[in-house]
Structures are given as C-alpha cells and as structure tokens.
Amino acid sequence: MNLAVKLEALHYRARANRWMRYFTTFTRLALAAGFLPAGYVKIIGERFTDLHNNQPMGHYLEALHHTGYYYTFIGYAQVLAAMLLLIPRTVVLGTLLYLPIILNICTLSFAVRFEGSLLTAPLMVIACVYLLCWHYERIKYIFPFNNPPFIQPAQNNRFPKLFLAVVIATFLAVGFTVTHLYKLMPRNTQVDCETQCDDSEIPEACKVFCESIHKNGQDLDKSLDDYERALKQKK
Template identity: 80%
Template sequence: MKILVKLDELHAHVRANKWMRYFTTFIRLALVAGFLPAGYVKIIGERFTDLHNNQPMGHYLEALHHTGYYYTFIGYAQILAALLLLIPRTVVLGVLLYLPIILNICILSFAVRFEGSLLTAPLMVIACIYLLCWHYDRIKYIFPFTQPLVSPLPQNNKFPIRFFALVFAIFLAVGFTVMNMYKIVPRNTLSDCETQCDDSDNPEACKVFCESIHNNGQDLDKSLKIYEQALKNKRR
C-alpha cells in the first residue's frame, strides 16, 4: 500500500506543475496531428503513400488499400481516436483506442524495416504511455487494490529540468537505436536503397539486396537471405 501512496503523491506533484501540463497538451496535439491526416486519406479511399508495390511497406499498404471497408474502418478509428484526444473529458478513452493502433504500426514498421516510421511510431507509443501515466488517477481504479486518496496540490511553476532532460535522452536513445538496429534496410526506392551500399562492408551484396526488393519484387525475408548468401559467396 505504501507504493500506491507514493504513486499517488508523485502523480499529484507532477499534475500540479504547469510546465508538465503544457507538455501534456503538446503531446495530445502531436498525436492528434499524427492520426487526422492518415485517417482522412483512408476515409476518402486514397492510397496512403506512393510507395511502389515491390517495396515491403508499399506491398502491405497496397494490399490494405484493397480490403474495402476494412481500410475505411481503420481511417474512422484513427479519426475517432484523434478527436477523443482533443476533448479533455475523453482523453483516456482516446488513448486506449490510439495505443493499440499505433502499437500495431510500430511493430509493422520494425517488421518491414520501414524508415518512414521507424522513429515516429515508437515515440508515439511512448507518448501514449505517458498520457496513460498522466491520467493515472482515472485508470488506477481498474486495478484490484484499495486506492488511497490524495488531495490535489497547489500549482507549481518550477520548470522540471530533469524531466525534460529525460525526454530529450529518450528521444536520442530511440533515434540512435532505430538508426543502428539494422545493417541494411529496403528504403523507399532503388536509388535510395543503393545509397547505403557505399558504406556497406560488401557493396555488391547490398546492391543485390536492393535489386531483389525493388526490381524483382521479392519479400523482405527472401531478399535478406539472398543478401546473406551474396555475403557468403563474396567471402569465399
């Protein structure tokens, strides 16, 4: 129970800081901006990007575009989540709808190594988790524990330097991780893909990978196997 009391006290302390409230509003608006355009494109029935079908993410989005009302349903879900985030009384409901959608996009981005959302998707997931923590006082009642009562604290105008330093560190850590977690990625076009070959340990094997993706239309796993085989052949 002491842990719950400490959590409530910490939450009350954070909620009382005006800079934290400003930051939370910024996070909400940023998430709204991330889903409104994406949802609108799906509702009007347009393809989400101009990636060609041979590119792994482009292949997925093309198939998704042809799913009919399921594609439109995703658009309405994104718009609804964004609108719920705009209304203070429905923020928690909006986050609970937003989080599984963006988590799916995040995992998809990692699965197909799509650089377009390798950074933004995990940051948006973290932003959703932050909003859930911010509204801890609303969601804590779903846990099977006796909840202590903590009175609201007066407004605190002190700038939370440590918190924003932590936010900056998380941004750098996520950015560094996603930029270095893969030796090779398909990128959006053949020319973009081949730009990474100059810095590759084996430029020819890299070009084989890019051509396998963008010219031959092979899926990512098969193209990676072709790339690994090209590396082995080069070493012999």
Template identity: 80%
Template sequence: MNIIQGLDKLYARSRGNKWMRYFTTFTRLALVAGFLPAGYVKIIGERFTDLHNNQPMGHYLEALHHTGYYYTFIGYAQVVAALLLLFPRTVVLGVLLYLPIILNICVLSLAVRFEGSLLTAPLMVIACVYLLCWHYERVKYIFPFNDPPQQAIVQNNKFPKWFFASVVAIFLLVGYTVTHMYDLMPRNTLTGCQTQCGDSEDPAACNVFCRSIHNNGQDLKKSLKEYERSLKRK
C-alpha cells in the same frame, strides 16, 4: 511508503506543475496531428503512400488498400481517436482507442524496417502511455495493486430467463446475418468458390469471378464489379 502512496504522491506533484501541463497539451495535439491526415486519406479511399508495391511496406499498404471498407474503417477509427483527444473529458477514451492502433503501426514499422515511421511510431506509443500516466486517477484501478471502490451487491438467485433468451436471439441473429449478407463469396479455394456457382443468377460469371480471384489474383472489389456488370447484361 508503499508503491500506491508513492505513485499518488508523484502523480499529484506532476499534475501541479504548469510546464508538465503545457507538455501534456502539446502531446495531445501532436497525436491528433498524427492521425487526422492519415485517417482522412483512408476515409476518402486514397492510397496512403506512393511507395512502390515491391517495397515491403508498400506491398502491405497496397494489399490494405484493396480491403474495401476495412481500409475506410481504419481511417474512421483514427479520426475518432484523434477527435476524442481534443476534449479533456474524452482524452482517456481517445488514448485507449489510439494506443492499439499506433502500437500495431509501430510493430509493423519495425517488422518491415520502414524508415518512414521507424522513429515516429515508437514515440507516439510512448506518448499514449504518457497520457495514460497523466490520467492515472482514471486508470489506476486496472492495476492489480489498486482496489476499486466496493459497491453494494444485492444477491439474487432468480434465473434471468429474459437475459439468456436475448443472448440466444442475438447469437442466432448475428449468425444468420453474417451467413446470408453476401450473395457471392471468394471462399478459401477455387473449388470452394465454384460450389456456389450452381445457385448463382449467372453461373458462368460466377466461375469467371472465382478464377479471377484464385488464378489471376485480382482484387475482390474489381472482381465483384465485373460479376455485377455480367448480371446487368442478362
């Protein structure tokens, strides 16, 4: 018996056991319960914990809280991953979204020795791996020892001009959008930030913005609000 046949036999025997099916359902619901509240807190913009800023994890979470809609994005990703786990047809998709998020949390918890998730995060990573094993029939073709079903390929040597034209158009569109979507950028240095003040509607306010970021360590959101208030007073 080769490794593929062994895995297939183990998989069939496991899926036929009702107690393992109960455990799988419990695992899914436990993972859902782990991400729904955490994601909701981020979506409404609340700080995730009341840890002191000088505590290693508290320091990280405080900085994360000041990242604006990136913080909210993480919350939505957690909620979406949790909701996908609720439905059998979307479990695998949910796990594939859930796993990298919780793996990041796990490594972070170990790196800063945060006891709040030192146990739960590794267990949640293992739970995700278990669910992928439970749905082995859906993910087995990502392993090098399983060959996916072959589909007929129609050879065509015609140059796909519309495809490559679309690639170039998307590249130019994205490039233009991301370089023109913000009127004011913090840049990497104080000098770099101040180079854009000459074209600003209020150069003085722009310079105050740059100094508040690079000299005072003020968060971006607050600095932008002060800059916008200065523009309204003009």
C-alpha cells in the same frame, strides 16, 4: 510507503506543475495531428503513400488499400481517436483507442524496416503511455493496488528540468536505436537503397539485397536470405 502511495504522490505532483500541463496539451495535439490526415486519406479511399508495390511497406499498403470497408474503418478509427484526444473529457478514451492502433503501426514499421515511421511510431507509443500515466487517477482502479486517499497538492510553477532531460534522453535513445538497429534497410527506392551499399561490408551483396527488394519484388526475409548467400559467395 507502499507502491500505490508513491505512484499517487508522483502523479499528483506532476499534475500540479504548470509546465507539465503545457507539455501534456502539446502531446495531445501532436498525437491528434498525426492521425487526422492519415485517417482522412483512408476515409476518402485514397492510397496512403506512393511507395511502389515491390517495397515491403508499399506491398502491405497496396494490399490494405484493396480491403474495401476495412481500409475505411481504420481511417474512421484514426480520426475518432484523434478527435477524442482533442476533447479534455475524452482524452483517456481517445488514448485507449489510439494506443493499439499506433502500437500495430510501430510493430509493422519494425517488421518491414520502414524508415518513414521507424522513429515516429515508437515515440507516439511512448506519448500514449505518458498520457495514460498523466490520467492515472482515471485508470488506477484496474491495478491491484490499495487506492490511497486523494490529496490535492499545491500548484507548482517550477520548470521541470529533470523531466525535460528525460524527454530529450528518450528521444535520443529511440533515435539512436532505430538508426543503428539494422545493417540493411529497404529504403523507398532502389537508388536510395543502394546509397547504403558504399558503407556496407561487401557492396555487391548489398546491391543484391536492393535488387531482390525493388526489382524482383521479394519479401524482406527472402531478400535478406539472398544477401546472406551473396555475402558468403563474395567472401
């Protein structure tokens, strides 16, 4: 059995399961709920968060807020993607619009170590990929496979225990990864940042990092350099 046939069989077996359809509907609604308020805030011209400008993500969002109609454009794109996800006939189009936006947010979250979306953004990326897999029959023609004939499987109401285990394992794996990926996080305020210093190898060096971010307004890389220098001096 070639790869195309295996993918086709797996895809239609999943789509025939009632519980999988419920999960897919929940995924669509959850993704739409994630973008509707965020997009609306941008459309009406309000700043997305109240993070201060010295915080890396706050610095980026402040600059983004001052980009004029580009800021509004992002808001409309987010709302449009969310609305398309709510309509069954346009789910694929909505997902294709949603995915690059949330992938950009995910990359940004890791680049500036922003805790606010460090967990949710990668999960939303995975959710978009899942929706594209769910609608494989609509996008399979872009793959260099021979397309086998469609075979409608019988309806299946069996609860997908293995799939549920994979979902839970994915959530736990992403959660564990993002919480153990970095030794230092800028956090939202200097006080919050310094709460991690008690568990740091050298608390004084950690506090130098927090001051460099929140008091001196240095970017993340410069603050990490300050931390490394302080770490060497304290040893």
